[in-house]
Amino acid sequence: MKKNMIVGQSGGPTAVINGSLYGVVAEGVKQTEYIDHVYGMINGIEGFLAGNYMDIGAMDATGELEFVRTTPGSFLGSCRYKLPEDLNDPVYPELFKKLEEKNIGYFFYIGGNDSMDTVSKLSRYAAGIGSDIRFIGVPKTIDNDLVETDHTPGFGSAAKYVATVVRETAIDASVYDNKKSVTIIEIMGRHAGWLTAASVLARKFEGDNPVLIYLPEVAFDQDEFIEKVKAALEKTPNLVVCISEGINDGKGTFVCEYASDVGVDNFGHKMLTGSGKYLENLVKEKVGVKVRSIEFNVCQRCSSAMLSDTDLKEAVNAGVYGVQAAIAGETGKMITFIRHNSHPYELTYGTADVNIICNEEKPVPAEWIIDGCDISDAFIEYAKPLIQGDVSLPTKDGLPIFAYRK
Amino acid sequence: MKKNMIVGQSGGPTAVINGSLYGVVAEGVKQTEYIDHVYGMINGIEGFLAGNYMDIGAMDATGELEFVRTTPGSFLGSCRYKLPEDLNDPVYPELFKKLEEKNIGYFFYIGGNDSMDTVSKLSRYAAGIGSDIRFIGVPKTIDNDLVETDHTPGFGSAAKYVATVVRETAIDASVYDNKKSVTIIEIMGRHAGWLTAASVLARKFEGDNPVLIYLPEVAFDQDEFIEKVKAALEKTPNLVVCISEGINDGKGTFVCEYASDVGVDNFGHKMLTGSGKYLENLVKEKVGVKVRSIEFNVCQRCSSAMLSDTDLKEAVNAGVYGVQAAIAGETGKMITFIRHNSHPYELTYGTADVNIICNEEKPVPAEWIIDGCDISDAFIEYAKPLIQGDVSLPTKDGLPIFAYRK
Numbered sequence: 001m002k003k004n005m006i007v008g009q010s011g012g013p014t015a016v017i018n019g020s021l022y023g024v025v026a027e028g029v030k031q032t033e034y035i036d037h038v039y040g041m042i043n044g045i046e047g048f049l050a051g052n053y054m055d056i057g058a059m060d061a062t063g064e065l066e067f068v069r070t071t072p073g074s075f076l077g078s079c080r081y082k083l084p085e086d087l088n089d090p091v092y093p094e095l096f097k098k099l100e101e102k103n104i105g106y107f108f109y110i111g112g113n114d115s116m117d118t119v120s121k122l123s124r125y126a127a128g129i130g131s132d133i134r135f136i137g138v139p140k141t142i143d144n145d146l147v148e149t150d151h152t153p154g155f156g157s158a159a160k161y162v163a164t165v166v167r168e169t170a171i172d173a174s175v176y177d178n179k180k181s182v183t184i185i186e187i188m189g190r191h192a193g194w195l196t197a198a199s200v201l202a203r204k205f206e207g208d209n210p211v212l213i214y215l216p217e218v219a220f221d222q223d224e225f226i227e228k229v230k231a232a233l234e235k236t237p238n239l240v241v242c243i244s245e246g247i248n249d250g251k252g253t254f255v256c257e258y259a260s261d262v263g264v265d266n267f268g269h270k271m272l273t274g275s276g277k278y279l280e281n282l283v284k285e286k287v288g289v290k291v292r293s294i295e296f297n298v299c300q301r302c303s304s305a306m307l308s309d310t311d312l313k314e315a316v317n318a319g320v321y322g323v324q325a326a327i328a329g330e331t332g333k334m335i336t337f338i339r340h341n342s343h344p345y346e347l348t349y350g351t352a353d354v355n356i357i358c359n360e361e362k363p364v365p366a367e368w369i370i371d372g373c374d375i376s377d378a379f380i381e382y383a384k385p386l387i388q389g390d391v392s393l394p395t396k397d398g399l400p401i402f403a404y405r406k
Numbered sequence: 407m408k409k410n411m412i413v414g415q416s417g418g419p420t421a422v423i424n425g426s427l428y429g430v431v432a433e434g435v436k437q438t439e440y441i442d443h444v445y446g447m448i449n450g451i452e453g454f455l456a457g458n459y460m461d462i463g464a465m466d467a468t469g470e471l472e473f474v475r476t477t478p479g480s481f482l483g484s485c486r487y488k489l490p491e492d493l494n495d496p497v498y499p500e501l502f503k504k505l506e507e508k509n510i511g512y513f514f515y516i517g518g519n520d521s522m523d524t525v526s527k528l529s530r531y532a533a534g535i536g537s538d539i540r541f542i543g544v545p546k547t548i549d550n551d552l553v554e555t556d557h558t559p560g561f562g563s564a565a566k567y568v569a570t571v572v573r574e575t576a577i578d579a580s581v582y583d584n585k586k587s588v589t590i591i592e593i594m595g596r597h598a599g600w601l602t603a604a605s606v607l608a609r610k611f612e613g614d615n616p617v618l619i620y621l622p623e624v625a626f627d628q629d630e631f632i633e634k635v636k637a638a639l640e641k642t643p644n645l646v647v648c649i650s651e652g653i654n655d656g657k658g659t660f661v662c663e664y665a666s667d668v669g670v671d672n673f674g675h676k677m678l679t680g681s682g683k684y685l686e687n688l689v690k691e692k693v694g695v696k697v698r699s700i701e702f703n704v705c706q707r708c709s710s711a712m713l714s715d716t717d718l719k720e721a722v723n724a725g726v727y728g729v730q731a732a733i734a735g736e737t738g739k740m741i742t743f744i745r746h747n748s749h750p751y752e753l754t755y756g757t758a759d760v761n762i763i764c765n766e767e768k769p770v771p772a773e774w775i776i777d778g779c780d781i782s783d784a785f786i787e788y789a790k791p792l793i794q795g796d797v798s799l800p801t802k803d804g805l806p807i808f809a810y811r812k
Contacts, residue, residue, distance in 0.1 A: 013581045043584045050584075073577035077584065163805055165705055171479035171808055172708040175419045178449045178456075178483065201803075204810065297700045299571055302578040305711040308804065387804040397607075398714065398793040399569055402577055404610065 002034060003105025005323070007056070008041035008048065009074040009140075010081075010111035010118065014154030014301050015161075016315035017140045018403075020110045021056075021076065022069040023319020024138065028106075029060045034327050039102065042405075045109075045118055046081035049095060053102075054405070067403035069316065070393050072302035075403055082114060083121045092125045099133055106134050106326045110319070112141035112152075116334055116358035123332030123354065134326045137334035137354050138318050142301045144194035147360045148352035149336035153318055154301070156311030156386035159198035161303045162187055162296065163387060166202035166242060169294060170209035174238040181290040182229060182283050183240045185210070186276030188300055190246040193217050193364045195300070198383055199242035200375040209240035217363045218372040219250025225279070226286045228373055233289065247275050255279065304400050309389025314347065321349040345385035408440060409511025411729070413462070414447035414454065415480040415546075416487075416517035416524065420560030420707050421567075422721035423546045424809075426516045427462075427482065428475040429725020430544065434512075435466045440733050445508065448811075451515075451524055452487035455501060459508075460811070473809035475722065476799050478708035481809055488520060489527045498531045505539055512540050512732045516725070518547035518558075522740055522764040529738030529760065540732045543740035543760050544724050548707045550600035553766045554758035555742035559724055560707070562717030562792035565604035567709045568593055568702065569793060572608035572648060575700060576615035580644040587696040588635060588689050589646045591616070592682030594706055596652040599623050599770045601706070604789055605648035606781040615646035623769045624778040625656025631685070632692045634779055639695065653681050661685065710806050715795025720753065727755040751791035 007024045009017055021040075028038040038057030041048035056076070059065040068075050084091060099107070107122065109115050119137040126133055139146050142158035166185060173183040187196040193215025200213060211232045214220060232239050248254045255275040276293035283291045318335045325333060333351035340346040368379045393400040413430045415423055427446075434444040444463025447454035462482070465471040474481050490497060505513070513528065515521050525543040532539050545552050548564035572591060579589040593602040599621025606619060617638045620626060638645050654660045661681040682699035689697045724741045731739060739757035746752040774785045799806040 009581075013578055043582070047584060052584075071577065072574050074581040078581040079584070080582070160804060164711060165709075167805060167808065168478050168708040168710060169704060171477065171810070172419055172704045175415075175480040175484040176449070176486070178453060178485070201805065204808065292704075294703045294705070295701065296705075298575060298578045298698075299700070299702075299705070302574040303571075303711075304574060305570060305709075384803060389804065390801075395796075397790060398566060398795065399573060399607065402573065402610065404577070 002036045004037040004039060004103045005035050005106035005108065006039040006041060006053065006102070006104050007108040007110065008044040009076045009078050010044040010109060010115040011078060012301065013072065013074045013078060014140050014142050015072045015157040015303055015307055016153050016312050017110055018068050018071050018073070018075045019312045019315035020138045020140060020153055020319040022065060023316035024108050024110070024323055025056050025065060026060060027320040027323040029057050031323060031327060035106065040076045043077040044079035044081060045083070046079035047077060048098065049091070064403060067394065067401055070304060070307065070391060071402040072304050075405065080114070083118055087121065087125050087128060096125070096129070096131060104133055106323070108136050108138060108322055108326070110138040110140050112139070112143065112146065113358055113361070116354045119334070120332065120354045120358050126331070134331035136322045136326045136330065138322045139334055142195055143189055143192050145192035145361045145363070146357055147362045148334070148357050150339040150347070151337055151386060153311060153315035155194060156308040157303070157306065158195055158300050159201070159383055160308045160387035161300045161306040162195055162198045163201035164306050165296065166199045166210055166240065167204065170202060170240045173240055177238055179290065180233055180237045181239070182233070182287065183238070184276045184279050184283070184291065184293040185240065185242045186245050186274050186293065186295045187242060188296065189216060189244040191216055191361055193244045196242055196244040197364055197368070197375045197379050200380060201383060201387065207235070209236065210242040211236050211239055212241040212373045213375055214243045214247050214373060215364055215369060216244045216246035216248055217366065218369055220247040220255055222282060226282070229283060229287055233287070243275055243279065245275055304393055307391040308387045309391050310386055312391055317349060325351050342381050342385055408442045410443040410445060410509045411441050411512035411514065412445040412447060412459065412508070412510050413514040413516065414450040415482045415484050416450040416515060416521040417484060418707065419478065419480045419484060420546050420548050421478045421563040421709055421713055422559050422718050423516055424474050424477050424479070424481045425718045425721035426544045426546060426559055426725040428471060429722035430514050430516070430729055431462050431471060432466060433726040433729040435463050437729060437733060441512065446482045449483040450485035450487060451489070452485035453483060454504065455497070470809060473800065473807055476710060476713065476797060477808040478710050481811065486520070489524055493527065493531050493534060502531070502535070502537060510539055512729070514542050514544060514728055514732070516544040516546050518545070518549065518552065519764055519767070522760045525740070526738065526760045526764050532737070540737035542728045542732045542736065544728045545740055548601055549595055549598050551598035551767045551769070552763055553768045554740070554763050556745040557743055557792060559717060559721035561600060562714040563709070563712065564601055564706050565607070565789055566714045566793035567706045567712040568601055568604045569607035570712050571702065572605045572616055572646065573610065576608060576646045579646055583644055585696065586639055586643045587645070588639070588693065589644070590682045590685050590689070590697065590699040591646065591648045592651050592680050592699065592701045593648055594702065595622060595650040597622055597767055599650045602648055602650040603770055603774070603781045603785050606786060607789060607793065613641070615642065616648040617642050617645055618647040618779045619781055620647070620649045620653050620779055621770055621775060622650045622652035622654055623772065624775055626653040626661055628688060632688065635689060635693055639693070649681055649685065651681055710799055713797040714793045715797050716792055718797055723755060731757050748787055748791055
């Protein structure tokens, strides 16, 4: 008997989360033997509970779906809604009633850790009540911190952005190379430093900027940092330092919290300052050279100009594979990437238990971090294949065309 | 009699200032009848005075010059050195002695307002002592604020960056579209709002983000701003506001200075905060919705991924035309762009007196600014041709190859 399917997106967006959406929808539309309608939840599970969904499968026939593939952000909208831990909560029967009303047989959720938690709970509840709806998670996160998979869709494009823009910024920072200066670049990553580590790819030659790289995996010592900056300035007059937003003292205090303790705005509120801004002031005070801090902010997760073709293709394939796995009978699983080789790069797709994934985070291995401030060649070998290839976007009047819900 | 030529770069870099350097050098090398060696000053006039220069013409034969063309930043290094107002200062005979020692007949300086001031002083001093060295300025500035020229090289690529990344950011900001939010984007431009105005190009349809755009040309009223934000949120739940870094109260106080009065860091120093960060706190306080501020920072002036092909070609041509003008006998001039038509776009090159250019700034015309917070179609018509065309960069391992001095 044919069933309908539904797909949602959750958590912070990436440059390729819509690539996975495209993969899920395109494959769903193709599976006419098993699947009737392909629905999309608007604003994830939260929106679906409020009755918001759309017939996204219809966009395949009109050709609009093709534009979704290369559009950053979450086309269906996102949410940060966490389902209750208690599977006896009334939200579960409410949700399953809505799913059954729409004759849903396949449920896909594209997201990170928290989204896999949703898939875990729904699949466990389904097992409990004997529902045959299948729940599949499709990974996405620029943080690259999901276990059971070699890497996550979204990381490659964000890493390509970081490597490219750090390389550009380092060149920009060195034009007054007869005067010493420090440029501090703050990169996303609260708990895992994968994306900040990718800044090592920006180096054009040995010893090039960024000379110092700090990840949240290593306790950050402010005095040691200042000494390393001073030493590095002797060799590199225009020093570039890359830091994760989540660098911390190893005892639970983020570096950015040191600043927030003191800065107060017009209204008497704490001025929430990033770690980069805090270190900018620290270097100004302790080293006395010109300092600038740059926060890549959301630009690093939504750049269409720096999409990695490898990343986008894998994101699409993860969606396609997710639909195939569901039809084959899998549920409570996340799609995983299995790397067989880096030269040449060889990857296949698999599935893993979401219950393991949603409760763990994968840090950058300690042995890939050198002296607490540099990244090893093993990381470079790991990351390089993921940023390969450019994507040519549809454009109009010199700007990329993006899909949006009307 | 054949002479040597020398070229320098000054002021803040752009994505295409090396395009102009390429144009000057490539044309200089070609003009074998008039020009012998093509030298480059390292760190502009300041570096040249300290004896730093290189034989950049030699890079043409080795093929390295081609990589310079698409490299952001100032390949030769830059400076912010201002020559003394008093032409009787001993630095002038010192400088001319150095120029004569190297048999320089042609001097090119690529830069903005301050660089044209250098060209003005040197050409006036040359006239005073009867020197036949010819001094030509080649314009560059993302600010687009030079008079006597339709626009400046560097503006088109920065405008393409702003339009593209505002469009991406607006999509990223709207993924939680069931919750109201404000995103404030701070764009470079201390006194002129041309680049911030380019954010209007990001709109995908009428009424799209950025809904509010504020330039330094209009006095900024904080109360009125909050009222406009509240009204705009009624129609656009995820509001994007673009502001120039230089927005001010019309009486000489920058908006960012309001914040700097109060924020104090660990060391008792004023925390220098941007206008965007200040308004983020203001909106949080007065409107009470989720707010984020984003500073495009130097990324907007050094992006190779978002180069405008039109801008790069014009930057190269400005350099080529500069060499030709000098050989034809011109001195004390800046190369200018003369637009004849926008549909189709038609441009020719000319020259103008640097003495006029170095003392004036060109603001965005008042009639192109609507209600103090929007940009007219006349600006769109003006700016659109300047962002057309993409540039394919040489790459290696998924990243752009950039030239650098060894």
